[in-house]
Structure formats: structure tokens, C-alpha cells
Amino acid sequence: MWFEDIVLDEKKDLGCFTFTEDAIIAFGRKYDPQPFHVDPQAAKESLYGGLIASGWHTASVWMKLAIESRQNESKSESQSSGALARSGVSPGFENMRWLKPVRPGMTLRYSMTPIEKVDLKSRPELGLIKTLGEAHDEAGTLVFRFVGKGFVARKPKGSMA
Amino acid sequence: MTAPSPLLHFEDFHPGQTFVFGHYAVSREEIVEFAGEFDPQPHHLDDDAGKRSLLGGLAASGWHVCAMAMRMVVDGLIVKAANRGGVGADECRWMKPVRPGDILRVEVEVLETRASTSRSDIGFVHVACRIFNQREQVALLAMTPILARRRA
Numbered sequence: 479m480w481f482e483d484i485v486l487d488e489k490k491d492l493g494c495f496t497f498t499e500d501a502i503i504a505f506g507r508k509y510d511p512q513p514f515h516v517d518p519q520a521a522k523e524s525l526y527g528g529l530i531a532s533g534w535h536t537a538s539v540w541m542k543l544a545i546e547s548r549q550n551e552s553k554s555e556s557q558s559s560g561a562l563a564r565s566g567v568s569p570g571f572e573n574m575r576w577l578k579p580v581r582p583g584m585t586l587r588y589s590m591t592p593i594e595k596v597d598l599k600s601r602p603e604l605g606l607i608k609t610l611g612e613a614h615d616e617a618g619t620l621v622f623r624f625v626g627k628g629f630v631a632r633k634p635k636g637s638m639a
Numbered sequence: 640m641t642a643p644s645p646l647l648h649f650e651d652f653h654p655g656q657t658f659v660f661g662h663y664a665v666s667r668e669e670i671v672e673f674a675g676e677f678d679p680q681p682h683h684l685d686d687d688a689g690k691r692s693l694l695g696g697l698a699a700s701g702w703h704v705c706a707m708a709m710r711m712v713v714d715g716l717i718v719k720a721a722n723r724g725g726v727g728a729d730e731c732r733w734m735k736p737v738r739p740g741d742i743l744r745v746e747v748e749v750l751e752t753r754a755s756t757s758r759s760d761i762g763f764v765h766v767a768c769r770i771f772n773q774r775e776q777v778a779l780l781a782m783t784p785i786l787a788r789r790r791a
Contacts, residue, residue, distance in 0.1 A: 509706035511713055514724070525723060533725055534709050538677040538702045545679055566680050567693040568701055568733060575727035624727070629693060 479551065479565075481605035481630040484592050492543035492588040497531050499582035505535040531580040536622050540611050543588045565631045569606075574624035578615065586613040586621060593625070604629045647720040649752065649762035649787040656749040660715030663707050665699060667739035673703040698736035704779050705731065708770050711745045721788035723761050728783040735778040742773040750782075754789070761786050 506515030510532035674683030678700035681688030
């Protein structure tokens with residue numbers, strides 16, 4: 479997928495992910511060992527009233543599903559082009575909010591929507607895409623959102639691709 | 640009389656204050672393991688693919704860098720604070736690639752403190768969190784609010 483091919487405001491469903499208690503605790507023990515992420519008993523007495531996923535776990539699963547989605551699409555696309563290898567790096571993100579606790583057994587549906595294309599004067603071979611990432615619970619309530627940024631390769635000049 | 644809590648509360652944070660802590664040794668195995676589970680792009684898994692990418696070599700997923708930063712912040716600051724959980728991050732910039740063998744540390748600078756208008760028991764401490772590598776380069780800059788309990 480080249481910069482030129484990306485259609486703004488077209489929401490892409492990235493599929494679902496179910497957070498198990500084991501996965502929540504495993505991530506928490508490694509990267510976010512606050513009681514409400516690692517200890518079901520202590521979590522009951524916390525302000526959350528039970529175990530919840532680390533916000534970074536919720537965010538990392540968005541990336542996981544975004545990559546899986548991209549890999550499924552690009553199977554039909556030629557990966558031989560060296561220029562496309564320049565895509566897929568991000569300078570950061572903005573406005574990340576963990577709006578609702580993510581509890582064991584919850585299934586979230588993730589999505590991504592390109593919302594802005596930015597030309598890069600210093601890097602004419604690339605463009606910057608801003609993407610709204612979201613996750614909703616089974617009732618359709620928004621539980622997580624952020625605006626990601628990603629460098630995407632432009633079609634090489636003179637290419638018929 | 641009970642002694643005041645030794646935990647850092649909202650009132651203990653002041654603009655300009657800086658907390659310095661952390662030590663995180665980044666291994667190749669961990670970079671590849673995290674990427675395999677959450678961000679399986681070639682430049683996070685393979686040296687040659689890393690060299691061909693914008694990163695110029697194998698580097699950790701940015702989400703992994705956030706997770707490692709969180710681990711250091713939990714161990715170095717949150718355990719000492721009357722913390723009420725996180726709400727997110729206003730901005731995060733991945734400034735330098737994080738590579739196998741890097742040693743990371745943290746500086747948290749308090750920018751602004753603001754009592755909650757809707758809840759009398761908490762306040763927001765807005766911080767800039769910088770993750771440095773052993774070359775004293777800022778690898779990650781995050782601007783984020785921390786929720787802290789107010790002293791009763």
C-alpha cells in the first residue's frame with residue numbers, strides 16, 4: 479500500500495481480541511506490575527474493583543491486529559519493491575485515552591481510520607499518515623482511542639505501480 | 640494521631656520537580672519476543688530487514704519502548720505515589736531507535752499540577768517523561784497526565 483493509495487476517512491475493521499486473565503497478568507507482570515494488573519485479590523480492593531488490563535496491553539493489541547490486517551492484504555501485493563520496505567515506521571502518537579477498564583473475558587473490536595495525510599518536505603519519498611485507532615466493547619462503547627502516525631512510502635517517480 | 644502517609648500525594652508534586660530513576664537492559668531476545676507477539680514487522684525481528692528500514696538496524700517496537708518505560712515508572716515512581724491509575728498519554732514521540740544492548744533510564748519532569756474540578760479527592764500531575772539511552776540520547780518523550788490522590 480502506497481501513500482497515494484490510502485483513502486482518508488475509510489474505517490477499517492481490524493477484528494476482535496479477547497483479553498484472558500492469564501494474558502492480562504502476564505503482560506502486567508512484565509511491564510506494568512501495579513496490583514490491579516497482576517493480583518486478582520488486591521485488584522478487588524482497588525478503585526477498579528477487579529483485575530484490568532494495562533493500557534499499554536490494550537494499545538499493543540491494536541498494533542498486533544493492524545499488522546495482521548496489513549499482512550493479509552499485502553499477500554496479494556508484490557513485496558519485492560525495495561521502496562515499500564521504507565514504510566511501517568512511526569514517529570509517535572497523540573491523544574491516547576483509556577476510557578473504560580478492560581476486564582478478563584472482555585472482547586474488543588479494533589479499528590483504524592486514516593484521518594490526515596501530511597507531506598514531508600525533508601523526505602519527499604515518504605508521506606505521513608495520521609490514523610485514528612479505536613477499540614469498542616461488545617456493547618459498542620468506545621473503550622480506547624488514539625491518533626497514530628506512520629511513515630508510508632510514496633510511489634517511486636515514473637513507476638507504473 | 641496517625642503519621643502523614645509517606646506516599647507522594649498530589650500536594651507533593653510541583654512544577655519543575657524532576658524524578659530520575661530506572662535501569663532497563665534491552666536484550667535482543669526481548670525485542671524479538673515482544674515484536675513476535677504484538678508488532679511482527681520485519682525491522683523488529685530481523686537484522687537485515689532492520690538495516691533496509693528507516694530504523695537502520697534491528698530496533699524495538701515503539702509499543703515495547705512504551706511498555707519498558709512503564710515498567711521503570713512503576714518501579715521507580717508509582718510505588719512511591721498515591722496513584723489513581725492512568726488515563727492515557729497526550730503525546731508520545733519515538734525519537735531514537737532502541738536497540739539490543741541499550742541501557743535505558745527515566746527522567747520525569749513535573750510541568751503543571753491541577754486539582755480536579757469534578758472530584759475533590761484527586762488531582763492531575765502533568766509530566767514530561769523522557770527515556771534516555773546510554774548515549775544520553777532521548778529515545779522516547781511522552782507528555783502525560785498522572786492521577787494522584789489529594790491529602791485528606
